[in-house]
Amino acid sequence: xxxxxxxxxxxxxxxxxxxxxxxxxxxxxxxxxxxxxxxxxxxxxxxxxxxxxxxxxxxxxxxxxxxxxxxxxxxxxxxxxxxxxxxxxxxxxxxxxxxxxxxxxxxxxxxxxxxxxxxxxxxxxxxxxxxxxxxxxxxxxxxxxxxxxxxxxxxxxxxxxxxxxxxxxxxxxxxxxxxxxxxxxxxxxxxxxxxxxxxxxxxxxxxxxxxxxxxxxxxxxxxxxxxxxx
Amino acid sequence: xxxxxxxxxxxxxxxxxxxxxxxxxxxxxxxxxxxxxxxxxxxxxxxxxxxxxxxxxxxxxxxxxxxxxxxxxxxxxxxxxxxxxxxxxxxxxxxxxxxxxxxxxxxxxxxxxxxxxxxxxxxxxxxxxxxxxxxxxxxxxxxxxxxxxxxxxxxxxxxxxxxxxxxxxxxxxxxxxxxxxxxxxxxxxxxxxxxxxxxxxxxxxxxxxxxxxxxxxxxxxxxxxxxxxx
Numbered sequence: 001x002x003x004x005x006x007x008x009x010x011x012x013x014x015x016x017x018x019x020x021x022x023x024x025x026x027x028x029x030x031x032x033x034x035x036x037x038x039x040x041x042x043x044x045x046x047x048x049x050x051x052x053x054x055x056x057x058x059x060x061x062x063x064x065x066x067x068x069x070x071x072x073x074x075x076x077x078x079x080x081x082x083x084x085x086x087x088x089x090x091x092x093x094x095x096x097x098x099x100x101x102x103x104x105x106x107x108x109x110x111x112x113x114x115x116x117x118x119x120x121x122x123x124x125x126x127x128x129x130x131x132x133x134x135x136x137x138x139x140x141x142x143x144x145x146x147x148x149x150x151x152x153x154x155x156x157x158x159x160x161x162x163x164x165x166x167x168x169x170x171x172x173x174x175x176x177x178x179x180x181x182x183x184x185x186x187x188x189x190x191x192x193x194x195x196x197x198x199x200x201x202x203x204x205x206x207x208x209x210x211x212x213x214x215x216x217x218x219x220x221x222x223x224x225x226x227x228x229x230x
Numbered sequence: 231x232x233x234x235x236x237x238x239x240x241x242x243x244x245x246x247x248x249x250x251x252x253x254x255x256x257x258x259x260x261x262x263x264x265x266x267x268x269x270x271x272x273x274x275x276x277x278x279x280x281x282x283x284x285x286x287x288x289x290x291x292x293x294x295x296x297x298x299x300x301x302x303x304x305x306x307x308x309x310x311x312x313x314x315x316x317x318x319x320x321x322x323x324x325x326x327x328x329x330x331x332x333x334x335x336x337x338x339x340x341x342x343x344x345x346x347x348x349x350x351x352x353x354x355x356x357x358x359x360x361x362x363x364x365x366x367x368x369x370x371x372x373x374x375x376x377x378x379x380x381x382x383x384x385x386x387x388x389x390x391x392x393x394x395x396x397x398x399x400x401x402x403x404x405x406x407x408x409x410x411x412x413x414x415x416x417x418x419x420x421x422x423x424x425x426x427x428x429x430x431x432x433x434x435x436x437x438x439x440x441x442x443x444x445x446x447x448x449x450x451x452x453x454x455x456x457x458x459x460x
Contacts, residue, residue, distance in 0.1 A: 059328075060358065068297060075321075
């Protein structure tokens, strides 16, 4: 494989390098189960999503804000009748999420290792600072990255700062809204690797036809695509 | 004032540049008031501190974790009898904290402005990523810093990384445990500016007599002390 000298490759973490959304969805199923006498699952998930949207400016991304939004929603849908024991279970569910083991997605480790040294590798992730650090540490991938950027929001200016206006930059991720569209807007290539589970708030239309938009099915296809791009 | 060429000055943010702990204490007073039928204030604050300690490894620092620990404590001390309306008030109190206005401490702005350009200025703070960014933006001080480091924990290795082993580095802050002791351990000078209100978990014995330990009463005394150190 050739060297990608002068190229910078940004990697999203959650659901690009390792499983993440599944833990949110499992917790949300437990949440629906705990409140099944008060609201049907669909309605409840709409209310929770509305709370998450409303609170995003306060809490940012991550598990702690998710738990606070679940508690708020539980109080709301029960008109303050939710028992404290249910709230206790939501807090416990959040703590379990904050301790869940890291499971890498297929082909991630070998691809990252194979690219190491041939291009600058940057991890770009959003969420709770401590939790993202914990996951990176547990992933065993920490040493492979030249830089780690834990940011509060992934916008075009975020990528412009991280890639320092370089045009030889690519961003790899599963979220069109956070990883691909703003990176392309900042002048980088966006390489979309779709994940089965995508959070409602990360959905967006693909910039199909854009010359710097690419899609691959798994991480293992990345080196070949980079060869073409470079 | 002379130039501090080659010197790096790190500044803590909360209760060094602006008021912070007072908002935690006000919320804690409200918490005690809401639960006054279930526990006396002293006992309650012990239980809350125990929860915060227990949860620190999961939640890290910041308001979101504080609110989750208050909710957990409320459930605990009432043996699950706390009404949902009280929990709702705790969530609202947290959201107010996350929106509280920034009030700079005396002399901060003029001191930072006077040092700008004469030394490298780095803001070093811990807490919720988004909240720390919001406070910095609202403070109006953002442009004066050459670098901003929002970290999950302030340890000697944190400072060694931030100051890159430079011996011409000083760290200025109100917390002996987080700002002063680990910075000195990393080879920097530690300049302690005590604040009236200090969170129990930030307390530590001063490294009195250490040649790189200094104490001043207000930020305005900083340039003169730097003159002496340099």
